[in-house]
Amino acid sequence: MTAVARLTDVTMRFREHTALDQVDVALEQGSITGLLGRNGAGKTTMLQVLTGHRVPTSGVVEVFGAAPYENDAVLRRISFIKEGQRHPDHFRVRDALTAAARTLPSWDGDLAGSLVREFDLPAGRKIKKLSRGMNSAVGITIGLASRAPVTLFDEPYLGLDAVARRLFYDRLLADHAEHPRTIVLSTHLIEEISDLLEHIRLIDRGRIRLDADAPSLRGSAVTVTGDGERVAAFADRHELIRTESVGRQSRAVVRLVENGHPDDPSAMGLSWEPASLQQLVVAMSLPTQGAAARVPADLEGVPR
Amino acid sequence: MGGGGLAFALNWALWRLADLRRQGEDAVTGGVLALYVTVLCVFVEAVTQLLPFAMGISLSRRAYLFGAAVYAMAMSLAYGLALAVLTSVETATDGWGVGLTFWAPGPVKADNFPLQVAMSGSPLLAFAFIGIGIGIAYKRWGTNGVWGLTLLGILVLGGSTVLITWRSWWDEIGLLLSDLPSAALLIGLPAAIAVTAAALSFAGIRHVVP
Numbered sequence: 049m050t051a052v053a054r055l056t057d058v059t060m061r062f063r064e065h066t067a068l069d070q071v072d073v074a075l076e077q078g079s080i081t082g083l084l085g086r087n088g089a090g091k092t093t094m095l096q097v098l099t100g101h102r103v104p105t106s107g108v109v110e111v112f113g114a115a116p117y118e119n120d121a122v123l124r125r126i127s128f129i130k131e132g133q134r135h136p137d138h139f140r141v142r143d144a145l146t147a148a149a150r151t152l153p154s155w156d157g158d159l160a161g162s163l164v165r166e167f168d169l170p171a172g173r174k175i176k177k178l179s180r181g182m183n184s185a186v187g188i189t190i191g192l193a194s195r196a197p198v199t200l201f202d203e204p205y206l207g208l209d210a211v212a213r214r215l216f217y218d219r220l221l222a223d224h225a226e227h228p229r230t231i232v233l234s235t236h237l238i239e240e241i242s243d244l245l246e247h248i249r250l251i252d253r254g255r256i257r258l259d260a261d262a263p264s265l266r267g268s269a270v271t272v273t274g275d276g277e278r279v280a281a282f283a284d285r286h287e288l289i290r291t292e293s294v295g296r297q298s299r300a301v302v303r304l305v306e307n308g309h310p311d312d313p314s315a316m317g318l319s320w321e322p323a324s325l326q327q328l329v330v331a332m333s334l335p336t337q338g339a340a341a342r343v344p345a346d347l348e349g350v351p352r
Numbered sequence: 353m354g355g356g357g358l359a360f361a362l363n364w365a366l367w368r369l370a371d372l373r374r375q376g377e378d379a380v381t382g383g384v385l386a387l388y389v390t391v392l393c394v395f396v397e398a399v400t401q402l403l404p405f406a407m408g409i410s411l412s413r414r415a416y417l418f419g420a421a422v423y424a425m426a427m428s429l430a431y432g433l434a435l436a437v438l439t440s441v442e443t444a445t446d447g448w449g450v451g452l453t454f455w456a457p458g459p460v461k462a463d464n465f466p467l468q469v470a471m472s473g474s475p476l477l478a479f480a481f482i483g484i485g486i487g488i489a490y491k492r493w494g495t496n497g498v499w500g501l502t503l504l505g506i507l508v509l510g511g512s513t514v515l516i517t518w519r520s521w522w523d524e525i526g527l528l529l530s531d532l533p534s535a536a537l538l539i540g541l542p543a544a545i546a547v548t549a550a551a552l553s554f555a556g557i558r559h560v561v562p
Contacts, residue, residue, distance in 0.1 A: 101407060101561055118558070123410045133408050136401040148409045190409065 050077045052198055052230050053098055058107030060093050060254075067093040068104065069254035075198070075230050080220075082245040082262070083234040084329050090254040091234040092130065095200050099128045111198060124153055127196035131203040133187040137176035141169050144186055145193075152194040159223065160193035166215055180207030188216050195227055202234045213237075217244055238326040242266075248325070252333050262325075269328045273299045274318035282313055290331040301331040356387025360454050367450040384455055387431075391476055392483040395424065399487025404562035413557045417484075421550060424480035432473020436465055439472070459534045471538045478542035481549035488556045 051074035060068040067090045075081060085091050096102040097109055100116035100123065109115055116122045135144045141164070149155040164171055167185035175183065184206050191199055205213050221244055224231060235241055248265055250258035258265075269289065272279055276298040279291065283302050291300035301323050304311070313320040323331070363383040398420060406416040439456040447453055453461075455472070462468035489497035516522055529537065 096561065099410075100412070103559070118412045118414055120412050120415055123412055126410055128408065128410070130408070134401070134404050135408075136405050138401075139405075144405070147405070151406075151409045151411055187408075194410075196410070 051075060052077045053111040054109075055094070055097065056108040056110075058097060058104045058109060060090075060097060060102065061105045066254050068097065071107070071251075071254070071256055073249065073256060073259070075232065076247070077230055078228040079246045080224060080231045080233065080244055081247040081249060082238070082241060083232055083249050083251065084236065084238055084258075085234075085251040086236065086333050089251045089333070091251055092202055093254075094251065095128060095130070095202050095232065095234060098198075098200065099123070099126055101128070124151065125196055126198045126200065127152060127191050127194035128200045129187045129191035129202065129204045132206055133183075133204070135175045135183065135186055137174070139175050140172055141175065141178070141186055142171040144175065145171075145190065148190045148194065152190075152196060154195040154197070156193050156195050159195070160189055163189040163192060163219065166219070167212060181209060181212060182207075184208050185212060192216075192219060192223055195223075195229065198230045198232075200232045200234070203236070205235075205237070213240060217241060220244065238329055239324065242325040250329055250332055257332050258329075265325065265328070267322055269301060269303045269323035270313065270320045271299065271301050271323045271327060272313045272318045272320045273297070274313075274316075278316050278318055282311070282316055282318060285311060289328065290334060301327060303328070356384060356390065359383040359386035363454055364448055364450060364452055367447075367452040381452070381454060382457060384435075384457065384460075388475060388479045391427075391431075392479040392486075395420070395480045395483025396487040396490070398423075399484055400490055403487070403491060403557075403560065407562040413560060414554075417554060417557050420484055421481075424477060424484070428473045428477040428480060429469070431476050432469040435472035436462075436468035439468055440465065460538060462535065467535055471535060474539045474542040474546075478545040478549070481546040481553065485549040485553045485556070488553050488560060491560045491562075492556055 053075040055071050055073045058068055058071045059066065069090075071090075071094065073094070083091050083094065093102065097104050098111060098116065100109075100118060103117055109117075111122050112125060114122050116126065139147075145160050145164070149157060149160070163169075163185075167182070167189065169182060169185055169189070170178075175186070178186070184204055185208065187204050188201070188208075191201055191204065205216065208216070217240070220231065233241055233244070242262070245262045248258060248260055248262050249256055260268075272282055274297065276293055276296050279298040279300050283291065283300050286305045287303040289301040289303055291298055293299075360383060363381045402420075403413070403416055406419075407413065411419075435455050439461065442448060442453065442455055456462070456468060460471055462471045486498060486501060489501050493500065516525060
């Protein structure tokens, strides 16, 4: 597949913080990618770099083969809906949509109209009178109706209830099927969107920890529970993501490694279940066990 | 124009009620300044509110600033025309019937209509671009940026005043200014301020993050 956007060895440093650390990412044309990670992991910074809202400390950013920073030809093909996107207070909802229609060349007015109806948005109401959820719905309407070849949603659902979020996901899928484009959804509501995603990227402390196709990822990990030594023996044959132990019992999230023959944990006396995408992501995002193990030791030293 | 209109209404009521015409030529008002300050505030907000939205709908910073600059110029021309018309009416009606010189007080009064448009409009352009500059300082450096800008302004103006007083240059400066035609001063100086503010805004906006 063709990459429409690419970050090569991109590092973004703030005064005392590295938000992106030598990130290499390519966004394939027409794909729906989930950008997953904890708060502060670097998701928003990555999207800001892709849209030229920030210039990285080092590395190369290319969208449609050119640097996006202050590049109108590139920017008009990108739609970036960020968390808590501010629309001017004195605008009415229809003013915000009219402005977006003027600047985004692939804008679909009919789609915008139907989304306004479905989200029950009052077109004539001033933005400052909208609830937080309605403000998010305005952003989502702009993002979807933009039909921009690269559409980036950065946790756009602030204040949206579960029904409205479902509506967003359904409309996104339906419209993407008719008008394929590259979509990135940054979120930590992993379970809600896991079915939408074709590609998954997990970012943690500024580094890409996981970059995989969603179909290949689904069913690629298991949670095994049982005797600690047996769990360890099973994990040795695969890729241990995380393990927790209580007494002699252990519970581990393990990514299965294809080694030519099926490996059944039940045969080793272990109970198991497929790890969900959320379990896998959480396990990979938690602090490393070495660090976790050190914490109680430090705490023990504190005088009472 | 609401701010200017409100200031005009208040001033007219004062002139009418207190019959300030009889007080002689000293009874002047700088009430039209309310219009200029309103324009400044509108352009501060135009940056703080519209720039993040404009970048959200995929405009570059440069495109936004260019649009804001064109709008500021068109608005200054339109308001310059409106102020010149109001000044003509003011002259024709002997100060709105109460001897009020509001829309072009003192040195801002020009001899002819086109010059009046330029003399009234040029300061508007300066206030608009200063507003844009303040808005960009706020977006880039937050309230610290605005405080820094204010302090810098006080330092430059205060420092100049101290320097001029220390060197006893006031007389020379007075002579220099009185030698210059007021039109050149009232059109040229604001235009120079507007160009400087626009250049600084262009430099400052390049790394604004919405």
